[in-house]
Amino acid sequence: xxxxxxxGILAYLAVILVIGITTMRRIKKPSDFAVGGNxxxxxxxxxxxxxxxxxxxxxxxxxxxxxSSGYSFMFAASxxxxxxxxxxxxxxxxxxxxxxxxxxxxxxxxxYGRPARLITGGISVVYCVGLLGTQALALGTVVNSVFGMxxxxxxxxxxxxxxxxxxxxxMWTTVQTDVVQFIMLGIFLxxxxxxxxHAMGGPWELVNQLPDTHLSVSGDYxxxxxxxxxxxxxLGEMLIPPxxxxxxxxPDETNARKGYVGAGLFGFFFYFVSASIGLVAxxxxxxxxxxxxxxxxxxxxxxxxxTGLVVAALLAVVMSSADSYLNSTSVVFAKDVYTAFINPAAxxxxxxxxxxxxxxxxGVGATVFALSVPSIVDALMYSYSLWAPTVILPxxxxxxxxxxxxxxxxxxxxxxxxxxxxxxxxLAEPLGITGLMVGLVVNAATFxxxxxxxxxxxRLQEVAP
Amino acid sequence: xxxxxxxxxxxPALLALAASVIGAAGLRFYWREVxxxx
Numbered sequence: 287x288x289x290x291x292x293x294g295i296l297a298y299l300a301v302i303l304v305i306g307i308t309t310m311r312r313i314k315k316p317s318d319f320a321v322g323g324n325x326x327x328x329x330x331x332x333x334x335x336x337x338x339x340x341x342x343x344x345x346x347x348x349x350x351x352x353x354s355s356g357y358s359f360m361f362a363a364s365x366x367x368x369x370x371x372x373x374x375x376x377x378x379x380x381x382x383x384x385x386x387x388x389x390x391x392x393x394x395x396x397x398y399g400r401p402a403r404l405i406t407g408g409i410s411v412v413y414c415v416g417l418l419g420t421q422a423l424a425l426g427t428v429v430n431s432v433f434g435m436x437x438x439x440x441x442x443x444x445x446x447x448x449x450x451x452x453x454x455x456x457m458w459t460t461v462q463t464d465v466v467q468f469i470m471l472g473i474f475l476x477x478x479x480x481x482x483x484h485a486m487g488g489p490w491e492l493v494n495q496l497p498d499t500h501l502s503v504s505g506d507y508x509x510x511x512x513x514x515x516x517x518x519x520x521l522g523e524m525l526i527p528p529x530x531x532x533x534x535x536x537p538d539e540t541n542a543r544k545g546y547v548g549a550g551l552f553g554f555f556f557y558f559v560s561a562s563i564g565l566v567a568x569x570x571x572x573x574x575x576x577x578x579x580x581x582x583x584x585x586x587x588x589x590x591x592x593t594g595l596v597v598a599a600l601l602a603v604v605m606s607s608a609d610s611y612l613n614s615t616s617v618v619f620a621k622d623v624y625t626a627f628i629n630p631a632a633x634x635x636x637x638x639x640x641x642x643x644x645x646x647x648x649g650v651g652a653t654v655f656a657l658s659v660p661s662i663v664d665a666l667m668y669s670y671s672l673w674a675p676t677v678i679l680p681x682x683x684x685x686x687x688x689x690x691x692x693x694x695x696x697x698x699x700x701x702x703x704x705x706x707x708x709x710x711x712x713l714a715e716p717l718g719i720t721g722l723m724v725g726l727v728v729n730a731a732t733f734x735x736x737x738x739x740x741x742x743x744x745r746l747q748e749v750a751p
Numbered sequence: 752x753x754x755x756x757x758x759x760x761x762x763p764a765l766l767a768l769a770a771s772v773i774g775a776a777g778l779r780f781y782w783r784e785v786x787x788x789x
Contacts, residue, residue, distance in 0.1 A: 305781070309781075309784075312784075325784075327780055329773045329776035329777050329780070330776075330777045330780050332773055333773055333774060333777045357755075462781050465774060465777035465778060465780075465781065466774075466778075468770060468773070468774055468777070469770055469771070469774035469777075469778075471770075472766060472767065472769065472770020472771075472773075472774065473767045473770050473771060473774075475763075476762075476763030476764070476766045476767040476770075477763070477767060479759070479763045480760065480763050480764065483759050483760065489755070489756040489757070489759035489760055490756050492759065493752050493755050493756050493759070501752065501755060548773070552766070552769065552770075555762050555765070555766045556766065558758065558762050559762060559763050559766060562759055562762075562763075
């Protein structure tokens with residue numbers, strides 16, 4: 287790491303700050319903070335969505351897994367970009383039919399009543415705070431493994447910057463900084479792979495030195511284990527608040543569809559790039575710990591100048607996800623909890639102030655948890671396995687088929703969450719069957735049973751937000 | 752094996768190209784919005 291590299295990193299941080307300052311004056315009302323005034327065209331939507339879901343896991347995590355077990359984990363995890371593509375084509379455009387909607391809670395209330403909104407809002411907040419905590423830790427990991435500095439420096443510096451621009455400019459700033467971060471991660475991580483492969487003597491040399499198991503689709507996974515990972519990635523983050531919020535932020539269905547589908551395609555190829563960097567590390571530095579695979583290639587293989595830009599790209603990967611989770615937490619809390627249940631008569635100005643205060647509190651809280659009590663972040667991440675077995679099926683039935691079923695949805699959400707929690711933490715996932723699988727089955731069965739016995743013909747009509 | 756060998760150069764090159772084109776469109780949107788505001 288020399289002066290040129292340091293300049294590259296500083297330039298990136300400066301650009302992010304300038305964009306944050308220049309866009310903050312656009313925020314005049316809560317809808318600007320939440321959905322950027324519904325003006326996000328599809329290339330911007332694609333960039334901001336991809337930058338949001340490509341975080342520490344898609345970069346450092348994917349490289350680490352391929353270092354240990356080859357491309358098989360990448361193939362199992364590819365369920366995520368595949369579902370993004372499908373959701374983008376079939377579901378995301380329909381979200382634009384809910385005029386004025388800013389959160390999934392708006393949709394859930396319209397179809398299933400206020401209890402469904404509260405459950406969706408509650409799970410969304412816990413889920414996003416957990417994800418934010420993991421990204422804060424990932425910032426520390428990047429700084430620690432590349433610069434050798436203590437983890438806390440990366441967490442505090444990175445999160446302070448994210449907190450500053452996301453509090454000031456909300457969705458507008460988050461989206462605009464995401465575009466720059468998308469350019470960084472989309473250009474410089476692929477460049478790192480090309481340089482790494484070239485340094486190995488070309489792709490043939492690399493492929494020939496890898497064990498056969500590292501190139502197979504299923505690797506050492508049993509079919510059930512592969513299915514477990516596939517389902518977790520396919521459903522675990524399906525239409526979570528920050529992604530849905532980006533669809534709401536587009537001006538129409540066409541922009542929502544193009545942006546969402548494009549981001550899914552981009553994500554698929556990005557996974558391949560990250561995983562391949564892990565394999566370069568395996569052949570070149572077989573003795574490093576798996577979680578150091580990507581940082582080691584960045585540190586040891588890349589030439590001066592490029593190293594700084596790739597480190598900036600790694601910071602961009604993590605920061606762009608952190609800002610999205612932070613913004614979503616504030617918006618969901620303000621809309622689905624504060625204005626829906628605590629103070630429905632709040633003025634627009636008051637809601638905006640409330641969103642900004644929540645942003646600061648959540649950002650500071652996640653940073654403190656990440657630094658001092660990482661087990662709290664782990665605990666919050668339990669909500670990862672709760673999202674799909676509670677929200678996804680009722681949401682899908684509402685958006686795709688216009689179903690209205692207050693009791694069925696509430697019962698299905700609660701029973702899905704309870705079954706997942708019991709199977710995962712009470713019984714420790716016996717028979718190799720994951721809690722998510724059990725939760726999904728219970729969620730679907732409860733919905734069907736209650737709908738057919740109690741809710742059929744229910745004509746719940748609540749005022750659209 | 753041949754698929755991986757080709758993909759190891761082709762995929763990152765195409766990804767970087769796509770990111771450049773989409774990013775440029777995104778930045779153009781940003782400048783237009785900033786100018787509109789001014």
